[in-house]
Amino acid sequence: MRGVLGHFRELDSAVDAITELKHARLGDVTVFTPTPRHELEHAVQPPKSPVRMYMLFGGLAGCVFGYWIPIWASNYWPLVVGGKAIGSWIPYTIFGFEVFVLVGALSTVAGLFIHAGVPRLTMMVGYDPRFSRGDYGVWVECPPDRLGSAEALLRKHGAVEVRGER
């Protein structure tokens, strides 16, 4: 798909451009920003991140595994002490908790990678090293007949550089 990239020096210019691009429905908008800004998030209006579900289900799976291992091992090789439970859930809560945290956190990172699309071997079209420094980029992916409108809109809002890419 072809598209057009607008390069902005100021945050509010980028926000204005994104708001109007979304309103005009010219195409999919991707924003590059050196640091997360709530102004951009409000303009883009993205869906909620599902990463929290990875924490929930990963953590629950870890917790179950963390309890299961010592209970299973205690029953498999019982160390019988008079009047004491062979599989004692109170000390095993330590394993349940630790493995909950371990698997939950690692699942969260996996969720981040899956949904953010990293790791990736090649840089995406339109990426410019200046976007990690201090500038903002707005990449609009649209059919050829709308490229001109998108370019005009980006220039109107103060893009210092506009270029077409494919």
Add this chain to the structure above:
Amino acid sequence: MATIAYEPRRPNISSANVQLPAVRDYEQVDDDIIATLRPTKAWFLMLMTAVACLALGLGAFLYQLHQGLGVAGYNPPVMWGVYIITFVFWVGIGHAGTLISAILYLFRAGFRTTIYRCAEAMTVFAVMTAGLFPIIHLGRPWKFFWLIPYPNWRLLWPQFKSPLVWDVFAISTYLTISTTFLFVGLIPDIAVLRDRETNPLRRRILAFLSFGWRNTEREWRHFARAYLFLAAVSTPLVLSVHSVVSFDFAMAITPGWHTTIFPPYFVAGAIFSGIGMVFTIIIPIRKWFRLQHYVTINHLDAAAKLCLTTSMIVGCAYLVEFFIAWYGGVQAEQDYFWNRVFGQWWWAAWIMLTCNMILPLTLFSQKLRRNPAWLWILSIFINIGMWFERFVIVVPSLSHEFEPWQWTTYSPTWVDYSILIGSFGWFFMWFLLFVRQLPVVAISETKEIVPPRVRHVHVHTPEDAEDFEPQTGRAH
């Protein structure tokens, strides 16, 4: 048209202001922090010193392997000594990193932004150091993996009711999560380094380590959510790890150990010692790397208040221990505490009380809280005091148990001291290598507290507008 509102900011006066008045824009953040990555002669000198200390410790450990544990200063029944003391000391140091990066993140404490990377790296290297000591303490250290539950030919499993196995799980989970937390936070900063790097080989390495991070809004959105949840699970993890370490002691029916106050007492002590080490590291770094306008006096002031608070919690725990011994009415406990403070181990107990309870009270003075030289000197006292706290917990209890005929003494040998020095060498070697390869101040998060460049500035009050510079969003 979007108008972005900013409060005019005041200069770096004594206040709770944790913003960075001397940082103009995002580009300056990149330039200043990337400049810290250039090696200097002083850095090489310190690295060589750290490696020399490590070599000394390694030599002593090899000697101990050859000769056996008898060359360490163990004197039955004092069979826990410098190695266990140093293990607890380093685990404690490792707690401040996650406290600063996770707990203060959840509390939205702004002063953490410029110091948390340093504290996180310190955590990872401190836990790496701590993990060595239970292994050094083993008679046959090459069998350490027997503590890990894995399917094996003899169908043997560890004793899951043993606090030592709890330790294995707690410490290894903590190391994994701390490392993950550090690395995930580093990804956007490595991308910044990648984009600024001119050396093609280094650029390729950084491109690999940054996982192709592109700073898209989508990446940041998932990143922020993942970071929040990592912080949320790291918070109880911090509290659990040192609680589990305290169970190593509290589960034993030994005077001075068998008490329910140990988990909160250990956690508070760990955070206190960790903040001490943060001061020990961050104050020279801000001076040598000229980062005074990032790690400002206001940041140090806020961290010093945290240090004072934890010191008072620790001091309270010390006093409550005495109260429990008196109120519990157990003769062995009372004798033990008397022996600890006025008997055989008075010198160690008073070093602990002076360094951890008395000297930190100077932080009630705002002038001293805002004096980096004093904070650094105090941090050294805190490090010493916290090592002695663990000495006072471990040695006096074992040397003064129930049976008077068992009462004995303990003197560490040169092997103990050499391995202790080696642990500092190991820790600082990794830390020094880190500060030369990766940013010691978080670039992306620092940018979050620097006002972005905007075309149209809206200020809150008309009188503020007179003193406002529209191009930079900054007060004159």
